Amino acid sequence: MAAFGDGADVTVVAGGTILMPELTYGRLQPARALLLTRTGLDTMRRENGTVHLGATLPVAALEDAPEPLASAARHVADPEVRAQGTVGGNLCAAHAAEAPRGDLQAPLIALGARIRSTGSGGERTQPVEEFLAAAPTGRLVLGIEFEEPQAGAWAALDRPHAHDYTALAVSACRGADGSDHLAASGAAPRGIRLAAAEAAYAETGDAGRAGRDAVRDAKFADDALASTWYREQMLPVLVGRALSQLEEAA
Amino acid sequence: MNLTVNGVEARLVSPPLASLLHVLREELGVTSPKAGCQQGGCGACTVLVDGEPRRSCLVPLATIEGARVTTVEGLGRPDDLAPVQAAFHEGYAAQCGFCTSGMLIAAHAYVERGGTDERGAILEALGGHICRCTGYAKIVAAVSAAARGDVATQAVEASYEPVPGEPEVLVKGSPA
Numbered sequence: 001m002a003a004f005g006d007g008a009d010v011t012v013v014a015g016g017t018i019l020m021p022e023l024t025y026g027r028l029q030p031a032r033a034l035l036l037t038r039t040g041l042d043t044m045r046r047e048n049g050t051v052h053l054g055a056t057l058p059v060a061a062l063e064d065a066p067e068p069l070a071s072a073a074r075h076v077a078d079p080e081v082r083a084q085g086t087v088g089g090n091l092c093a094a095h096a097a098e099a100p101r102g103d104l105q106a107p108l109i110a111l112g113a114r115i116r117s118t119g120s121g122g123e124r125t126q127p128v129e130e131f132l133a134a135a136p137t138g139r140l141v142l143g144i145e146f147e148e149p150q151a152g153a154w155a156a157l158d159r160p161h162a163h164d165y166t167a168l169a170v171s172a173c174r175g176a177d178g179s180d181h182l183a184a185s186g187a188a189p190r191g192i193r194l195a196a197a198e199a200a201y202a203e204t205g206d207a208g209r210a211g212r213d214a215v216r217d218a219k220f221a222d223d224a225l226a227s228t229w230y231r232e233q234m235l236p237v238l239v240g241r242a243l244s245q246l247e248e249a250a
Numbered sequence: 251m252n253l254t255v256n257g258v259e260a261r262l263v264s265p266p267l268a269s270l271l272h273v274l275r276e277e278l279g280v281t282s283p284k285a286g287c288q289q290g291g292c293g294a295c296t297v298l299v300d301g302e303p304r305r306s307c308l309v310p311l312a313t314i315e316g317a318r319v320t321t322v323e324g325l326g327r328p329d330d331l332a333p334v335q336a337a338f339h340e341g342y343a344a345q346c347g348f349c350t351s352g353m354l355i356a357a358h359a360y361v362e363r364g365g366t367d368e369r370g371a372i373l374e375a376l377g378g379h380i381c382r383c384t385g386y387a388k389i390v391a392a393v394s395a396a397a398r399g400d401v402a403t404q405a406v407e408a409s410y411e412p413v414p415g416e417p418e419v420l421v422k423g424s425p426a
Contacts, residue, residue, distance in 0.1 A: 013267070013310055020269055020308045021289035033267060037313040078378025080303050080356070081290055162377035163291045 003034050006120035007138040010034050014056050017077075017085040018093055018101075034140075041088075041142065049148050049176065055088030055141040059104070062087060067152030067249065068107040068171040068242075072185070075169075076103055078162040088141035091115070091128075095189040099165040099225050105132060105191025107154065109183035110171035113146040132190055150174040153245035155238045156185075157226070167225035168234055170194070170214075172242035174250050182210070182242070186225070187218040187235055194218075197239055207243040211236030252316055255280060256324030266312035270304075271295045273311055274321065282322035282351040293379030296352035297321050303359040305378075322351045325358055334358045334393065336401040343392035345383035352379050357393045367394035 004010055011030035013019060022028035041054035044061055051066060060082040062073035076082055076090065093102035108128045115131040117124060117139040131139070156169035168186035175181060180201055182194040197214035201207065214235050220228040251262045255278060264273045271288070274280040274297070284294035288307045295306040298320035326332035331339065334357040344350040353376060360375040372393050381389060395401055 013313065015308075016310050016313060017290055017305075017308045020310060023267055024269060024288050024307065030267065033312075035310075035312055077290075078293075079375060080293070080296060080305050080378050081308070083302060084304055084308060161380075163380075 001118050001123075001140070001142075004118060004140045007140065012036065012140060014089045015058065015085040017081050018089055036086075036088075042086075046148070051146055051148060053087050053144040055143055056086045057088075058083050059085045059087060059090060062104075066111070066149055068110060068154035068173060069104065069152070071154035072103050072107040072156075072169065072171065075156060075159065075166055087144060091132075091141060091144070096165075099167075099223050100186050100189060101165055102190055103166055103169065103185050106169060106183040106185040107152075107171040107173075107191075108144065108146070109191050109193050110152070110173040110181045111146040111149060112173075112175060112181065113144050115141060116143040116145070117141050129193060147176045150176060150178065151246055151250040153242045153249055155241035155245065157234060157238070165225060168231050168238060170235070170238040170242040172239075172246040174246060180243075180246065182214070182239065184214070184218065184235065184238075187214075187220060187231060189219070189221070192217055192219075194239065201243065207240045208236070210243060211239035214239045251311055253311075253314070253319050254317070255319045256321060262311065264311055267310045269307050270297065270299070270309040270311060270314065270319065271306035274306060274319070280321050280323060284348055284351055286348065291380075292349070293352040293356065293376075294349050296355045296379070298355055298359060301359070301362075303356050320355075322354050325354065332358055333396040333399070333401050334361055337392040337396040338389075340402045341388050341392035341395060343385065343388040345381070345385045349379055349381045349383075353381070353389055357389075357396065360393065361396050365393075365397050367397040369394070372397070 009031040011033045013033050014036045036056050041056040043054045044057055045052040059073050059076050063070055090102055090104045113128045114125050115128050119139040151174045153172045157167045159166055171183045173181045182197050183191055184194055185191050194214045194217050196216040197210040200213040201210035215232055220231045222228050253260050264277050271283055274283050283297050283306050286292035286294035290305045290308045296303050297306045299314055299317050326335050334354055356376055356379055372390050
């Protein structure tokens with residue numbers, strides 16, 4: 001961790017699935033590289049109702065994690081890439097030129113995850129939304145933790161091919177305390193909480209109303225995967241599907 | 251840096267962040283892994299790293315120090331093909347052949363871990379591999395046959411006599 005320091009000029013190498021094309025095509029020339037191989041951060045532990053994920057846990061290993069994380073992980077790329085890419089790398093994936101990435105951000109928001117990271121000022125643990133809002137450059141993720149939810153559900157637009165990013169997905173979660181949480185991928189440059197939809201659902205229990213309110217928190221954009229218009233039409237539908245699956249699972 | 255490639259130990263001079271694909275093709279002259287998209291999107295560079303299929307274009311050399319790497323050259327020999335190779339040969343599952351190395355590696359790993367001939371499971375296992383000839387039907391049929399153990403047992407007749415006037419081997423490091 002000392003080798004990371006404040007993160008200046010350090011290129012972190014975890015799974016390599018995002019990094020390697022940058023190197024191959026000459027878009028990145030690292031001054032210093034920090035390899036996370038063999039740091040022992042590739043574990044998942046469940047203790048006293050809390051799930052602990054190490055930063056370099058492969059995305060493939062999340063297939064055993066609670067929903068909605070497991071379903072979101074199963075829809076990341078293909079089996080080889082899932083076995084290599086890490087949960088920490090996916091969490092920190094910046095918005096790409098052509099599409100939103102970081103499909104695990106929204107399920108982690110819905111799960112109320114906390115991110116343990118190091119960097120300037122030392123180690124800290126903070127809510128995933130706060131971590132993402134600060135733009136994760138300069139922080140090295142060490143681990144992720146969240147309470148086992150009562151139930152979780154995930155609804156998404158199907159991908160035409162394994163290598164497409166998911167254009168739009170909704171994560172729903174009933175926390176240990178019985179409160180319902182909603183988050184979306186593909187509705188903004190990174191995963192976002194659907195706070196207005198959460199409030200509407202808590203107040204009225206009406207999934208349709210929650211769906212209509214969900215667009216208030218979105219910051220849609222046109223990209224190679226879908227248009228703003230299409231995402232606006234589909235977000236309420238996916239919120240409705242996720243909530244009905246959540247009620248079935250609970 | 252050291253790797254064991256197809257059973258042969260290799261000491262390497264490529265830089266630590268060189269891709270495994272670059273090491274295999276450019277330093278070791280092992281050309282079955284194809285340099286297609288080189289961003290993890292086509293599957294043609296897939297090799298086995300300690301028995302698990304990996305995109306060699308996405309693997310930094312330094313992260314697999316000491317690993318066992320298997321490419322198609324190490325799957326079988328012309329007189330002793332791996333079951334998926336025999337099935338691909340029997341079922342004419344290669345057209346232009348560019349994706350075939352990656353398909354074979356992924357299919358081999360799938361069959362080795364006890365994969366069945368269920369179509370959905372095969373599609374999932376090959377989901378990261380693109381065939382530009384769209385020859386998927388025969389590829390999936392061949393993997394099904396290999397998974398069932400329903401492959402030709404006779405040795406494949408292969409001639410390695412160069413055609414007079416033709417170059418004996420392709421240019422080393424050429425893309426195909």
